[in-house]
Amino acid sequence: MQNLLSFLFIAYTTLSSSICFGQSTSILANENGLVLQYKKLDKIGSRYDEYCKTTFDIYQVEGTVINNNSDKAAMVTAILSFEGQACNKIYSNDAPAGGEVINKMFNLDIAHLTKHQTQYWVNRYVHLLPNDSMIARGYVEVKQGEQVPDPDKYFTYELIPSQNTSSTVNVEGKTSANQPVKPDNNTSKYNSLILGEWYFNSLTYEDENGKEVVETDNSGKYVIKSDGTAIQIAYDKKYNIRWEISENEIHFIYEDGLKIIREILQLDNKRMVLQGASESVMGFMKFTYTKK
Structure with a gap:
Protein backbone atom coordinates (compact mmCIF):
# COMPACT_ATOMS: atom_id res chain seq x y z
CA MET A 1 0.00 0.00 0.00
CA GLN A 2 2.80 2.39 0.87
CA ASN A 3 4.48 1.66 -2.48
CA LEU A 4 1.21 2.36 -4.27
CA LEU A 5 0.76 5.68 -2.47
CA SER A 6 4.36 6.62 -3.28
CA PHE A 7 3.76 5.79 -6.94
CA LEU A 8 0.58 7.85 -7.05
CA PHE A 9 2.34 10.78 -5.38
CA ILE A 10 5.21 10.65 -7.89
CA ALA A 11 2.77 10.38 -10.79
CA TYR A 12 0.74 13.32 -9.51
CA THR A 13 3.88 15.41 -8.97
CA THR A 14 5.13 14.62 -12.46
CA LEU A 15 1.75 15.46 -14.01
CA SER A 16 1.48 18.68 -12.04
CA SER A 17 5.00 19.70 -13.05
CA SER A 18 4.18 19.00 -16.68
CA ILE A 19 1.07 21.15 -16.57
CA CYS A 20 2.88 23.98 -14.83
CA PHE A 21 5.74 23.75 -17.31
CA GLY A 22 3.34 24.26 -20.22
CA GLN A 23 2.02 27.40 -18.58
CA SER A 24 5.31 28.59 -17.11
CA THR A 25 6.62 32.06 -17.80
CA SER A 26 10.03 32.48 -19.42
CA ILE A 27 11.98 35.69 -18.89
CA LEU A 28 13.58 36.63 -22.21
CA ALA A 29 15.17 39.90 -21.08
CA ASN A 30 15.72 41.78 -17.83
CA GLU A 31 17.51 45.06 -18.46
CA ASN A 32 17.53 48.40 -16.64
CA GLY A 33 14.27 47.68 -14.85
CA LEU A 34 12.47 46.40 -17.96
CA VAL A 35 11.41 42.76 -18.10
CA LEU A 36 10.29 40.91 -21.25
CA GLN A 37 8.35 37.71 -20.54
CA TYR A 38 6.84 34.99 -22.71
CA LYS A 39 4.26 32.32 -21.96
CA LYS A 40 2.91 29.57 -24.19
CA LEU A 41 -0.77 29.09 -23.42
CA ASP A 42 -3.02 26.14 -24.17
CA LYS A 43 -3.84 24.78 -27.58
CA ILE A 44 -7.05 26.48 -28.72
CA GLY A 45 -7.92 24.20 -31.60
CA SER A 46 -6.85 22.46 -34.78
CA ARG A 47 -7.60 22.90 -38.45
CA TYR A 48 -7.30 20.58 -41.42
CA ASP A 49 -5.80 22.10 -44.57
CA GLU A 50 -7.26 20.65 -47.75
CA TYR A 51 -4.34 21.75 -49.91
CA CYS A 52 -1.60 20.15 -47.84
CA LYS A 53 -3.76 17.33 -46.44
CA THR A 54 -2.31 18.23 -43.06
CA THR A 55 -3.76 19.11 -39.67
CA PHE A 56 -2.30 22.12 -37.87
CA ASP A 57 -2.56 22.71 -34.12
CA ILE A 58 -3.22 26.31 -33.04
CA TYR A 59 -1.61 27.58 -29.84
CA GLN A 60 -2.01 30.88 -28.06
CA VAL A 61 1.13 32.74 -27.03
CA GLU A 62 1.45 35.64 -24.63
CA GLY A 63 4.07 38.36 -24.28
CA THR A 64 4.46 40.83 -21.43
CA VAL A 65 6.67 43.84 -20.84
CA ILE A 66 7.00 45.13 -17.27
CA ASN A 67 8.52 48.45 -16.25
CA ASN A 68 9.84 48.03 -12.71
CA ASN A 69 11.33 51.52 -12.60
CA SER A 70 9.69 53.87 -10.12
CA ASP A 71 10.95 57.07 -11.75
CA LYS A 72 11.25 56.29 -15.48
CA ALA A 73 8.72 55.72 -18.22
CA ALA A 74 9.55 53.69 -21.33
CA MET A 75 9.06 53.55 -25.06
CA VAL A 76 9.34 49.90 -26.07
CA THR A 77 9.66 47.78 -29.19
CA ALA A 78 9.09 44.14 -28.26
CA ILE A 79 8.45 41.60 -31.02
CA LEU A 80 8.47 37.84 -30.47
CA SER A 81 8.93 35.70 -33.59
CA PHE A 82 7.85 32.06 -33.60
CA GLU A 83 8.79 29.62 -36.35
CA GLY A 84 5.65 27.59 -36.94
CA GLN A 85 4.31 25.86 -40.02
CA ALA A 86 1.79 26.70 -42.73
CA CYS A 87 0.58 25.36 -46.05
CA ASN A 88 2.16 26.76 -49.20
CA LYS A 89 -0.58 26.46 -51.80
CA ILE A 90 0.47 25.27 -55.25
CA TYR A 91 -1.68 26.01 -58.26
CA SER A 92 -1.28 24.27 -61.60
CA ASN A 93 -3.20 24.28 -64.86
CA ASP A 94 -2.30 20.65 -65.51
CA ALA A 95 -3.04 19.08 -62.13
CA PRO A 96 -5.30 19.49 -59.12
CA ALA A 97 -4.41 22.20 -56.63
CA GLY A 98 -2.10 21.03 -53.88
CA GLY A 99 0.42 22.34 -51.40
CA GLU A 100 3.46 21.71 -49.25
CA VAL A 101 4.07 22.38 -45.58
CA ILE A 102 6.60 25.17 -45.06
CA ASN A 103 8.00 27.04 -42.09
CA LYS A 104 6.28 30.35 -41.34
CA MET A 105 7.14 33.13 -38.89
CA PHE A 106 4.34 34.22 -36.57
CA ASN A 107 5.11 37.62 -35.02
CA LEU A 108 3.70 38.92 -31.75
CA ASP A 109 4.21 42.71 -31.61
CA ILE A 110 3.44 43.44 -27.97
CA ALA A 111 3.42 47.24 -28.14
CA HIS A 112 1.02 47.34 -31.10
CA LEU A 113 -1.27 44.43 -30.23
CA THR A 114 -1.72 45.21 -26.54
CA ILE A 135 0.48 42.35 -22.33
CA ALA A 136 -0.52 40.96 -25.74
CA ARG A 137 -1.67 37.62 -27.09
CA GLY A 138 -1.39 36.04 -30.51
CA TYR A 139 -1.37 32.59 -32.04
CA VAL A 140 1.08 30.17 -33.63
CA GLU A 141 0.28 27.22 -35.89
CA VAL A 142 2.37 24.04 -35.96
CA LYS A 143 1.87 20.62 -37.49
CA GLN A 144 -0.32 18.40 -35.35
CA GLY A 145 1.60 16.86 -32.48
CA GLU A 146 4.47 19.34 -32.61
CA GLN A 147 5.23 21.95 -29.97
CA VAL A 148 5.60 25.71 -30.31
CA PRO A 149 9.33 26.56 -30.41
CA ASP A 150 10.84 29.21 -28.16
CA PRO A 151 10.63 32.64 -29.79
CA ASP A 152 13.34 34.87 -31.13
CA LYS A 153 13.05 38.38 -29.73
CA TYR A 154 13.57 41.91 -30.99
CA PHE A 155 13.67 44.13 -27.92
CA THR A 156 14.67 47.79 -27.85
CA TYR A 157 13.61 50.56 -25.50
CA GLU A 158 14.09 54.14 -24.45
CA LEU A 159 13.81 55.15 -20.81
CA ILE A 160 12.43 58.61 -20.10
CA PRO A 161 13.27 59.90 -16.59
CA SER A 162 11.00 62.21 -14.64
CA GLN A 163 11.76 65.93 -14.68
CA ASN A 164 11.34 68.18 -11.70
CA THR A 165 10.25 71.01 -14.00
CA SER A 166 7.37 69.16 -15.55
CA SER A 167 3.79 70.04 -14.79
CA THR A 168 0.28 69.19 -15.81
CA VAL A 169 -3.00 71.11 -15.97
CA ASN A 170 -5.93 69.58 -14.15
CA VAL A 171 -9.62 70.19 -14.74
CA GLU A 172 -9.57 73.28 -12.51
CA GLY A 173 -6.78 74.88 -14.53
CA LYS A 174 -4.17 74.56 -11.79
CA THR A 175 -0.75 72.99 -12.19
CA SER A 176 1.17 70.60 -9.99
CA ALA A 177 4.87 69.79 -10.10
CA ASN A 178 6.45 66.47 -11.08
CA GLN A 179 3.46 65.38 -13.18
CA PRO A 180 3.21 64.50 -16.86
CA VAL A 181 2.50 67.22 -19.41
CA LYS A 182 0.13 66.66 -22.31
CA PRO A 183 2.11 67.07 -25.52
CA ASP A 184 1.19 69.74 -28.01
CA ASN A 185 0.57 68.56 -31.56
CA ASN A 186 2.11 71.80 -32.80
CA THR A 187 5.55 70.61 -31.64
CA SER A 188 5.56 67.76 -34.17
CA LYS A 189 7.40 68.16 -37.45
CA TYR A 190 4.47 66.40 -39.09
CA ASN A 191 1.79 68.75 -37.79
CA SER A 192 1.42 70.97 -40.85
CA LEU A 193 2.08 68.21 -43.37
CA ILE A 194 -0.66 65.91 -42.14
CA LEU A 195 -3.51 68.43 -42.44
CA GLY A 196 -5.92 68.04 -45.33
CA GLU A 197 -7.80 65.31 -47.21
CA TRP A 198 -5.99 61.99 -47.60
CA TYR A 199 -7.44 59.40 -49.97
CA PHE A 200 -6.73 55.71 -49.44
CA ASN A 201 -4.56 54.29 -52.20
CA SER A 202 -3.31 50.83 -51.24
CA LEU A 203 -2.88 48.28 -48.46
CA THR A 204 0.23 46.05 -48.43
CA TYR A 205 0.90 43.00 -46.28
CA GLU A 206 2.31 39.47 -46.45
CA ASP A 207 0.00 36.48 -46.77
CA GLU A 208 0.44 33.22 -44.86
CA ASN A 209 3.06 32.08 -47.38
CA GLY A 210 5.18 35.21 -47.02
CA LYS A 211 4.07 36.60 -50.39
CA GLU A 212 3.43 40.33 -50.61
CA VAL A 213 -0.20 41.24 -51.23
CA VAL A 214 -1.27 44.67 -52.46
CA GLU A 215 -4.93 45.68 -52.28
CA THR A 216 -6.13 48.89 -53.89
CA ASP A 217 -9.33 50.76 -53.19
CA ASN A 218 -10.68 54.29 -53.44
CA SER A 219 -13.52 54.03 -50.93
CA GLY A 220 -11.79 55.56 -47.91
CA LYS A 221 -10.25 58.82 -46.81
CA TYR A 222 -9.21 60.91 -43.80
CA VAL A 223 -10.03 64.59 -43.41
CA ILE A 224 -7.51 65.79 -40.81
CA LYS A 225 -8.07 69.19 -39.22
CA SER A 226 -5.79 71.53 -37.30
CA ASP A 227 -7.95 71.47 -34.15
CA GLY A 228 -7.03 67.85 -33.42
CA THR A 229 -10.22 66.38 -34.88
CA ALA A 230 -10.63 64.32 -38.02
CA ILE A 231 -13.25 62.55 -40.10
CA GLN A 232 -12.72 59.06 -41.43
CA ILE A 233 -14.87 57.74 -44.26
CA ALA A 234 -14.63 54.01 -44.88
CA TYR A 235 -17.07 51.95 -46.94
CA ASP A 236 -19.69 54.72 -46.88
CA LYS A 237 -19.50 55.00 -43.09
CA LYS A 238 -18.40 58.19 -41.34
CA TYR A 239 -16.44 58.31 -38.09
CA ASN A 240 -15.67 61.38 -36.00
CA ILE A 241 -12.27 60.87 -34.40
CA ARG A 242 -9.45 62.73 -32.70
CA TRP A 243 -5.82 62.56 -33.74
CA GLU A 244 -2.57 63.09 -31.89
CA ILE A 245 1.05 62.78 -32.99
CA SER A 246 3.92 61.60 -30.81
CA GLU A 247 7.35 61.39 -32.39
CA ASN A 248 6.78 59.31 -35.54
CA GLU A 249 3.43 57.85 -34.51
CA ILE A 250 -0.09 59.08 -35.17
CA HIS A 251 -2.86 58.02 -32.80
CA PHE A 252 -6.48 57.92 -33.98
CA ILE A 253 -8.97 57.96 -31.06
CA TYR A 254 -12.56 56.99 -31.82
CA GLU A 255 -15.70 58.05 -29.94
CA ASP A 256 -16.03 54.61 -28.30
CA GLY A 257 -12.51 54.91 -26.84
CA LEU A 258 -10.78 52.69 -29.40
CA LYS A 259 -7.26 53.90 -30.15
CA ILE A 260 -5.40 52.91 -33.31
CA ILE A 261 -1.67 53.60 -33.50
CA ARG A 262 0.12 53.91 -36.83
CA GLU A 263 3.83 54.48 -37.40
CA ILE A 264 4.57 57.21 -39.94
CA LEU A 265 6.91 55.78 -42.57
CA GLN A 266 6.57 58.66 -45.04
CA LEU A 267 4.75 61.98 -44.98
CA ASP A 268 5.10 64.87 -47.39
CA ASN A 269 2.79 67.21 -49.27
CA LYS A 270 1.44 64.48 -51.55
CA ARG A 271 1.97 61.07 -49.97
CA MET A 272 1.43 59.47 -46.56
CA VAL A 273 2.50 55.92 -45.71
CA LEU A 274 1.48 54.48 -42.34
CA GLN A 275 2.32 51.12 -40.80
CA GLY A 276 0.51 49.19 -38.11
CA ALA A 277 0.19 45.72 -36.66
CA SER A 278 -2.75 43.51 -37.52
CA GLU A 279 -4.16 40.54 -35.64
CA SER A 280 -5.66 39.16 -38.86
CA VAL A 281 -2.32 38.61 -40.59
CA MET A 282 -0.09 38.45 -37.48
CA GLY A 283 2.27 41.02 -38.91
CA PHE A 284 2.49 44.55 -40.20
CA MET A 285 0.19 46.20 -42.70
CA LYS A 286 1.25 49.27 -44.71
CA PHE A 287 -1.37 51.88 -45.62
CA THR A 288 -0.69 54.37 -48.42
CA TYR A 289 -2.66 57.59 -48.91
CA THR A 290 -2.40 60.41 -51.42
CA LYS A 291 -3.47 64.01 -50.99
CA LYS A 292 -5.66 65.57 -53.67
Whole structure:
Protein backbone atom coordinates (compact mmCIF):
# COMPACT_ATOMS: atom_id res chain seq x y z
CA MET A 1 0.00 0.00 0.00
CA GLN A 2 2.80 2.39 0.87
CA ASN A 3 4.48 1.66 -2.48
CA LEU A 4 1.21 2.36 -4.27
CA LEU A 5 0.76 5.68 -2.47
CA SER A 6 4.36 6.62 -3.28
CA PHE A 7 3.76 5.79 -6.94
CA LEU A 8 0.58 7.85 -7.05
CA PHE A 9 2.34 10.78 -5.38
CA ILE A 10 5.21 10.65 -7.89
CA ALA A 11 2.77 10.38 -10.79
CA TYR A 12 0.74 13.32 -9.51
CA THR A 13 3.88 15.41 -8.97
CA THR A 14 5.13 14.62 -12.46
CA LEU A 15 1.75 15.46 -14.01
CA SER A 16 1.48 18.68 -12.04
CA SER A 17 5.00 19.70 -13.05
CA SER A 18 4.18 19.00 -16.68
CA ILE A 19 1.07 21.15 -16.57
CA CYS A 20 2.88 23.98 -14.83
CA PHE A 21 5.74 23.75 -17.31
CA GLY A 22 3.34 24.26 -20.22
CA GLN A 23 2.02 27.40 -18.58
CA SER A 24 5.31 28.59 -17.11
CA THR A 25 6.62 32.06 -17.80
CA SER A 26 10.03 32.48 -19.42
CA ILE A 27 11.98 35.69 -18.89
CA LEU A 28 13.58 36.63 -22.21
CA ALA A 29 15.17 39.90 -21.08
CA ASN A 30 15.72 41.78 -17.83
CA GLU A 31 17.51 45.06 -18.46
CA ASN A 32 17.53 48.40 -16.64
CA GLY A 33 14.27 47.68 -14.85
CA LEU A 34 12.47 46.40 -17.96
CA VAL A 35 11.41 42.76 -18.10
CA LEU A 36 10.29 40.91 -21.25
CA GLN A 37 8.35 37.71 -20.54
CA TYR A 38 6.84 34.99 -22.71
CA LYS A 39 4.26 32.32 -21.96
CA LYS A 40 2.91 29.57 -24.19
CA LEU A 41 -0.77 29.09 -23.42
CA ASP A 42 -3.02 26.14 -24.17
CA LYS A 43 -3.84 24.78 -27.58
CA ILE A 44 -7.05 26.48 -28.72
CA GLY A 45 -7.92 24.20 -31.60
CA SER A 46 -6.85 22.46 -34.78
CA ARG A 47 -7.60 22.90 -38.45
CA TYR A 48 -7.30 20.58 -41.42
CA ASP A 49 -5.80 22.10 -44.57
CA GLU A 50 -7.26 20.65 -47.75
CA TYR A 51 -4.34 21.75 -49.91
CA CYS A 52 -1.60 20.15 -47.84
CA LYS A 53 -3.76 17.33 -46.44
CA THR A 54 -2.31 18.23 -43.06
CA THR A 55 -3.76 19.11 -39.67
CA PHE A 56 -2.30 22.12 -37.87
CA ASP A 57 -2.56 22.71 -34.12
CA ILE A 58 -3.22 26.31 -33.04
CA TYR A 59 -1.61 27.58 -29.84
CA GLN A 60 -2.01 30.88 -28.06
CA VAL A 61 1.13 32.74 -27.03
CA GLU A 62 1.45 35.64 -24.63
CA GLY A 63 4.07 38.36 -24.28
CA THR A 64 4.46 40.83 -21.43
CA VAL A 65 6.67 43.84 -20.84
CA ILE A 66 7.00 45.13 -17.27
CA ASN A 67 8.52 48.45 -16.25
CA ASN A 68 9.84 48.03 -12.71
CA ASN A 69 11.33 51.52 -12.60
CA SER A 70 9.69 53.87 -10.12
CA ASP A 71 10.95 57.07 -11.75
CA LYS A 72 11.25 56.29 -15.48
CA ALA A 73 8.72 55.72 -18.22
CA ALA A 74 9.55 53.69 -21.33
CA MET A 75 9.06 53.55 -25.06
CA VAL A 76 9.34 49.90 -26.07
CA THR A 77 9.66 47.78 -29.19
CA ALA A 78 9.09 44.14 -28.26
CA ILE A 79 8.45 41.60 -31.02
CA LEU A 80 8.47 37.84 -30.47
CA SER A 81 8.93 35.70 -33.59
CA PHE A 82 7.85 32.06 -33.60
CA GLU A 83 8.79 29.62 -36.35
CA GLY A 84 5.65 27.59 -36.94
CA GLN A 85 4.31 25.86 -40.02
CA ALA A 86 1.79 26.70 -42.73
CA CYS A 87 0.58 25.36 -46.05
CA ASN A 88 2.16 26.76 -49.20
CA LYS A 89 -0.58 26.46 -51.80
CA ILE A 90 0.47 25.27 -55.25
CA TYR A 91 -1.68 26.01 -58.26
CA SER A 92 -1.28 24.27 -61.60
CA ASN A 93 -3.20 24.28 -64.86
CA ASP A 94 -2.30 20.65 -65.51
CA ALA A 95 -3.04 19.08 -62.13
CA PRO A 96 -5.30 19.49 -59.12
CA ALA A 97 -4.41 22.20 -56.63
CA GLY A 98 -2.10 21.03 -53.88
CA GLY A 99 0.42 22.34 -51.40
CA GLU A 100 3.46 21.71 -49.25
CA VAL A 101 4.07 22.38 -45.58
CA ILE A 102 6.60 25.17 -45.06
CA ASN A 103 8.00 27.04 -42.09
CA LYS A 104 6.28 30.35 -41.34
CA MET A 105 7.14 33.13 -38.89
CA PHE A 106 4.34 34.22 -36.57
CA ASN A 107 5.11 37.62 -35.02
CA LEU A 108 3.70 38.92 -31.75
CA ASP A 109 4.21 42.71 -31.61
CA ILE A 110 3.44 43.44 -27.97
CA ALA A 111 3.42 47.24 -28.14
CA HIS A 112 1.02 47.34 -31.10
CA LEU A 113 -1.27 44.43 -30.23
CA THR A 114 -1.72 45.21 -26.54
CA LYS A 115 -4.97 46.78 -25.34
CA HIS A 116 -2.93 48.82 -22.89
CA GLN A 117 -3.30 52.53 -23.61
CA THR A 118 -0.32 54.81 -24.13
CA GLN A 119 -0.18 57.70 -21.67
CA TYR A 120 1.39 61.13 -21.28
CA TRP A 121 4.75 61.50 -19.56
CA VAL A 122 7.05 64.51 -19.65
CA ASN A 123 5.75 66.07 -22.86
CA ARG A 124 5.33 62.91 -24.89
CA TYR A 125 3.46 59.63 -25.25
CA VAL A 126 4.96 56.55 -23.65
CA HIS A 127 4.06 52.90 -23.75
CA LEU A 128 4.71 52.30 -20.06
CA LEU A 129 4.57 54.58 -17.07
CA PRO A 130 6.68 53.77 -13.97
CA ASN A 131 5.62 50.47 -12.36
CA ASP A 132 3.42 49.71 -15.36
CA SER A 133 3.07 46.74 -17.70
CA MET A 134 1.50 45.73 -21.01
CA ILE A 135 0.48 42.35 -22.33
CA ALA A 136 -0.52 40.96 -25.74
CA ARG A 137 -1.67 37.62 -27.09
CA GLY A 138 -1.39 36.04 -30.51
CA TYR A 139 -1.37 32.59 -32.04
CA VAL A 140 1.08 30.17 -33.63
CA GLU A 141 0.28 27.22 -35.89
CA VAL A 142 2.37 24.04 -35.96
CA LYS A 143 1.87 20.62 -37.49
CA GLN A 144 -0.32 18.40 -35.35
CA GLY A 145 1.60 16.86 -32.48
CA GLU A 146 4.47 19.34 -32.61
CA GLN A 147 5.23 21.95 -29.97
CA VAL A 148 5.60 25.71 -30.31
CA PRO A 149 9.33 26.56 -30.41
CA ASP A 150 10.84 29.21 -28.16
CA PRO A 151 10.63 32.64 -29.79
CA ASP A 152 13.34 34.87 -31.13
CA LYS A 153 13.05 38.38 -29.73
CA TYR A 154 13.57 41.91 -30.99
CA PHE A 155 13.67 44.13 -27.92
CA THR A 156 14.67 47.79 -27.85
CA TYR A 157 13.61 50.56 -25.50
CA GLU A 158 14.09 54.14 -24.45
CA LEU A 159 13.81 55.15 -20.81
CA ILE A 160 12.43 58.61 -20.10
CA PRO A 161 13.27 59.90 -16.59
CA SER A 162 11.00 62.21 -14.64
CA GLN A 163 11.76 65.93 -14.68
CA ASN A 164 11.34 68.18 -11.70
CA THR A 165 10.25 71.01 -14.00
CA SER A 166 7.37 69.16 -15.55
CA SER A 167 3.79 70.04 -14.79
CA THR A 168 0.28 69.19 -15.81
CA VAL A 169 -3.00 71.11 -15.97
CA ASN A 170 -5.93 69.58 -14.15
CA VAL A 171 -9.62 70.19 -14.74
CA GLU A 172 -9.57 73.28 -12.51
CA GLY A 173 -6.78 74.88 -14.53
CA LYS A 174 -4.17 74.56 -11.79
CA THR A 175 -0.75 72.99 -12.19
CA SER A 176 1.17 70.60 -9.99
CA ALA A 177 4.87 69.79 -10.10
CA ASN A 178 6.45 66.47 -11.08
CA GLN A 179 3.46 65.38 -13.18
CA PRO A 180 3.21 64.50 -16.86
CA VAL A 181 2.50 67.22 -19.41
CA LYS A 182 0.13 66.66 -22.31
CA PRO A 183 2.11 67.07 -25.52
CA ASP A 184 1.19 69.74 -28.01
CA ASN A 185 0.57 68.56 -31.56
CA ASN A 186 2.11 71.80 -32.80
CA THR A 187 5.55 70.61 -31.64
CA SER A 188 5.56 67.76 -34.17
CA LYS A 189 7.40 68.16 -37.45
CA TYR A 190 4.47 66.40 -39.09
CA ASN A 191 1.79 68.75 -37.79
CA SER A 192 1.42 70.97 -40.85
CA LEU A 193 2.08 68.21 -43.37
CA ILE A 194 -0.66 65.91 -42.14
CA LEU A 195 -3.51 68.43 -42.44
CA GLY A 196 -5.92 68.04 -45.33
CA GLU A 197 -7.80 65.31 -47.21
CA TRP A 198 -5.99 61.99 -47.60
CA TYR A 199 -7.44 59.40 -49.97
CA PHE A 200 -6.73 55.71 -49.44
CA ASN A 201 -4.56 54.29 -52.20
CA SER A 202 -3.31 50.83 -51.24
CA LEU A 203 -2.88 48.28 -48.46
CA THR A 204 0.23 46.05 -48.43
CA TYR A 205 0.90 43.00 -46.28
CA GLU A 206 2.31 39.47 -46.45
CA ASP A 207 0.00 36.48 -46.77
CA GLU A 208 0.44 33.22 -44.86
CA ASN A 209 3.06 32.08 -47.38
CA GLY A 210 5.18 35.21 -47.02
CA LYS A 211 4.07 36.60 -50.39
CA GLU A 212 3.43 40.33 -50.61
CA VAL A 213 -0.20 41.24 -51.23
CA VAL A 214 -1.27 44.67 -52.46
CA GLU A 215 -4.93 45.68 -52.28
CA THR A 216 -6.13 48.89 -53.89
CA ASP A 217 -9.33 50.76 -53.19
CA ASN A 218 -10.68 54.29 -53.44
CA SER A 219 -13.52 54.03 -50.93
CA GLY A 220 -11.79 55.56 -47.91
CA LYS A 221 -10.25 58.82 -46.81
CA TYR A 222 -9.21 60.91 -43.80
CA VAL A 223 -10.03 64.59 -43.41
CA ILE A 224 -7.51 65.79 -40.81
CA LYS A 225 -8.07 69.19 -39.22
CA SER A 226 -5.79 71.53 -37.30
CA ASP A 227 -7.95 71.47 -34.15
CA GLY A 228 -7.03 67.85 -33.42
CA THR A 229 -10.22 66.38 -34.88
CA ALA A 230 -10.63 64.32 -38.02
CA ILE A 231 -13.25 62.55 -40.10
CA GLN A 232 -12.72 59.06 -41.43
CA ILE A 233 -14.87 57.74 -44.26
CA ALA A 234 -14.63 54.01 -44.88
CA TYR A 235 -17.07 51.95 -46.94
CA ASP A 236 -19.69 54.72 -46.88
CA LYS A 237 -19.50 55.00 -43.09
CA LYS A 238 -18.40 58.19 -41.34
CA TYR A 239 -16.44 58.31 -38.09
CA ASN A 240 -15.67 61.38 -36.00
CA ILE A 241 -12.27 60.87 -34.40
CA ARG A 242 -9.45 62.73 -32.70
CA TRP A 243 -5.82 62.56 -33.74
CA GLU A 244 -2.57 63.09 -31.89
CA ILE A 245 1.05 62.78 -32.99
CA SER A 246 3.92 61.60 -30.81
CA GLU A 247 7.35 61.39 -32.39
CA ASN A 248 6.78 59.31 -35.54
CA GLU A 249 3.43 57.85 -34.51
CA ILE A 250 -0.09 59.08 -35.17
CA HIS A 251 -2.86 58.02 -32.80
CA PHE A 252 -6.48 57.92 -33.98
CA ILE A 253 -8.97 57.96 -31.06
CA TYR A 254 -12.56 56.99 -31.82
CA GLU A 255 -15.70 58.05 -29.94
CA ASP A 256 -16.03 54.61 -28.30
CA GLY A 257 -12.51 54.91 -26.84
CA LEU A 258 -10.78 52.69 -29.40
CA LYS A 259 -7.26 53.90 -30.15
CA ILE A 260 -5.40 52.91 -33.31
CA ILE A 261 -1.67 53.60 -33.50
CA ARG A 262 0.12 53.91 -36.83
CA GLU A 263 3.83 54.48 -37.40
CA ILE A 264 4.57 57.21 -39.94
CA LEU A 265 6.91 55.78 -42.57
CA GLN A 266 6.57 58.66 -45.04
CA LEU A 267 4.75 61.98 -44.98
CA ASP A 268 5.10 64.87 -47.39
CA ASN A 269 2.79 67.21 -49.27
CA LYS A 270 1.44 64.48 -51.55
CA ARG A 271 1.97 61.07 -49.97
CA MET A 272 1.43 59.47 -46.56
CA VAL A 273 2.50 55.92 -45.71
CA LEU A 274 1.48 54.48 -42.34
CA GLN A 275 2.32 51.12 -40.80
CA GLY A 276 0.51 49.19 -38.11
CA ALA A 277 0.19 45.72 -36.66
CA SER A 278 -2.75 43.51 -37.52
CA GLU A 279 -4.16 40.54 -35.64
CA SER A 280 -5.66 39.16 -38.86
CA VAL A 281 -2.32 38.61 -40.59
CA MET A 282 -0.09 38.45 -37.48
CA GLY A 283 2.27 41.02 -38.91
CA PHE A 284 2.49 44.55 -40.20
CA MET A 285 0.19 46.20 -42.70
CA LYS A 286 1.25 49.27 -44.71
CA PHE A 287 -1.37 51.88 -45.62
CA THR A 288 -0.69 54.37 -48.42
CA TYR A 289 -2.66 57.59 -48.91
CA THR A 290 -2.40 60.41 -51.42
CA LYS A 291 -3.47 64.01 -50.99
CA LYS A 292 -5.66 65.57 -53.67
